[in-house]
Amino acid sequence: MNSINNRSEAGNTFKARTHRNNENIKKIGVFTSGGDAPGMNACVRAVVRTSIYSGIEVVGIRHGYQGMIDKNFIHMDARSVCHIIQQGGTILKTARCVDFKTKEGRAFAFKNIKDAGIDALVAIGGDGTFTGAELLSREFDIPIIGIPGTIDNDLFGTDYTIGYDTATNTVIEAIDKIRDTAASHDRLFFVEVMGRDSGCIALHAGIAGGAEAILLPEKDTAIDELIAKLEEGATSNKTSSIVIIAEGEKNGGAYNIARRVKDKFGFYDIKVTILGHLQRGGSPTSFDRVLASRLGYAAVKALIAGESRKMVGIQANKVCLTDIEEAINNHSIKLEDDLLVMMDVLSI
Known part of the structure; x- marks a missing residue:
């Protein structure tokens, strides 16, 4: 170079x-x-x-x-x-x-x-x-x-x-708003962000937004491992959680992961938000x-x-x-x- x-x-x-x-x-x-x-x-x-x-x-x-x-x-x-x-x-x-x-x-x-x-x-x-x-x-x-x-x-x-910086900030703004409603209703939100091959947006936005878990294409995360993490949060009196998922994560996307987790957490009202092309727009x-x-x-x-x-x-x-x-x-x-x-x- x-x-x-x-x-x-x-x-x-x-x-x-x-x-x-x-x-x-x-x-x-x-x-x-x-x-x-x-x-x-x-x-x-x-x-x-x-x-x-x-x-x-x-x-x-x-x-x-x-x-x-x-x-x-x-x-x-x-x-x-x-x-x-x-x-x-x-x-x-x-x-x-x-x-x-x-x-x-x-x-x-x-x-x-x-x-x-x-x-x-x-x-x-x-x-x-x-x-x-x-x-x-x-x-x-x-x-x-x-x-x-x-x-x-x-x-x-x-x-x-x-x-990249604009898209990440767009995701953070969305996470902040989702956090408000998640806390109000004791909900578990799965938020899918762009990143078919790269987890950069998911990782940085998830950390900045205080996500409870972040699933990335570059890192294998078993569903059992995710469930254990969410159970740990529940036992420490967490009443709401946000999980950030990059679209290229290997477990099949936010809807599939939410379906598999829902069977385990009957007390959570589970919701899925896919931000999609919202991340590409804006000033x-x-x-x-x-x-x-x-x-x-x-x-x-x-x-x-x-x-x-x-x-x-x-x-x-x-x-x-x-x-x-x-x-x-x-x-x-x-x-x-x-x-x-x-x-x-x-x-x-």
Whole structure:
């Protein structure tokens, strides 16, 4: 991994390369792909304005890879991205594209890109987006920089992905409200959150929301173990409990787990809440707005400096570059060991 501007020598090299390579890129295309994430609009704004400040034209590609095939291109200027930093979703839209999965489809997309005069691309999304970007760049030698935009926070090479902080705070707000009604009615709530392969949202929101138990894809939790934990709480006079479940947890989801636990706890009124796509929407937090702005700015600077097939990320509060291929192949992220231990200690 290469760190941008983390030493004075690196900063001087970056500036020198920027000056030397600036004339090679006249027009940048920017697009969002995969699941939307709060902060994507702030990132688009940063890409557009950094490009224009650097004397580079910007084309917005609507509906991701499908937009490349459909030639759904729009010219963007500094005013095109006014008043979007606070908006959730993505003004450039996103869509699935079956045609792009074929080499013929990618060739057609590349022809449309070149016909539009686009010299380089900024791809905002997750591992599926980066897989497509890596193929397109490698097959047709077009410079591409990826920006991690996914609420799952499951990409290697960055401590945080755009949208994760907002999604986690949305879950915490929901847990706080559910806690009020759970306590009022002596209820046991099972709350399912997004996280098919990653338990980041479930773990952090569960700890912050004071959950009695957290079930994660990365950690096998037997139903008997969960029941024992809930029984322990009941014997210590807990009258209500909240269990957070990541959707990819191996026991079959919140409804299945609730059904199996209900047979054991007749005195609890058991309820299930699935937060679903609620977690993807909403105005991004300050953290996500600043993160998105930093990464959008850094992506354009990296392209100008001659970089390609890299993902910009943040590590130890410094912007860094990781090979897209490495970010994809190391997709699985290990959860913090201290948090896994702490969640049991604090839930007694």
